[in-house]
Amino acid sequence: MTAANQPEHAVYPSLAGRKIIITGGGSGIGAALVQAFVAQQAQVFFLDIAAEASQALVASLQQAAVPPRFFPCNLMDLDALRSTFAEIGQIAGPIDVLINNAANDDRHKTEDVSPAYWDERIAVNLRHQFFCAQAVMPGMRSQQRGVILNFGSISWRLGLPDLTLYMTAKAGIEGMTRGLARDLGRDGIRVNAIIPGAIRTPRQTLLWHTPEEEAKILAAQCLPARVETHHVAALALFLASDSAAMCTGRDYHVDGGWLGA
Incomplete structure (x- = not known):
């Protein structure tokens, strides 16, 4: 295993005991986030629809x-979302950090998109991030501090094929992040x-990242090594911690310096 693939996380004393909600925490990047914050001795509550994982x-x-x-929750069901956040609030009190990670990057042809599919894709990739943020805002305001981390994607900057609705949602997340950072900053809440x-x-390995696709990815990055889930978790730990006290309203890339082929 190369140095780039070795998990290495700094210890952030400010995260110990902090109450963290992670959406889509059952697998992939979400599971790496759960593991990383648990290792910081934070109180981690994660939501997912994949019960077994x-x-x-x-x-x-x-x-x-x-x-x-773990709390099973379909984030497209806003009543279930609110109920789950309320349940966690009754257990834990105000949440310190919300990580809006859940998403789904299913491919589609533009000509096949119906209004119903449009609404479903926006619901699974964008809408819940706003309403999760809305759910934790009162508790964060009561403490005059908090962190919200929204997960976007490099995809819309690259203009990848068969991903128009996913890229539309992910581009919107960056605008939403900027707006929330402005609106909530006066309450000591940071949003990135x-x-x-x-x-x-x-x-990704099962569905999209064939050996040929992996070669293209490595050729497009400045660093010729795959970006792993623990690299993303390392960035999230920093941004959630008090070490990032003056970081808000910004987009932070972890992509190996993907500048295109």
């Missing part, structure tokens, strides 16, 4: 000082966007 993740972390807790590149996850 999520329960396996919880089981693997039972020996941690503060094991994570994390922009992953081509992250190597089981889903």
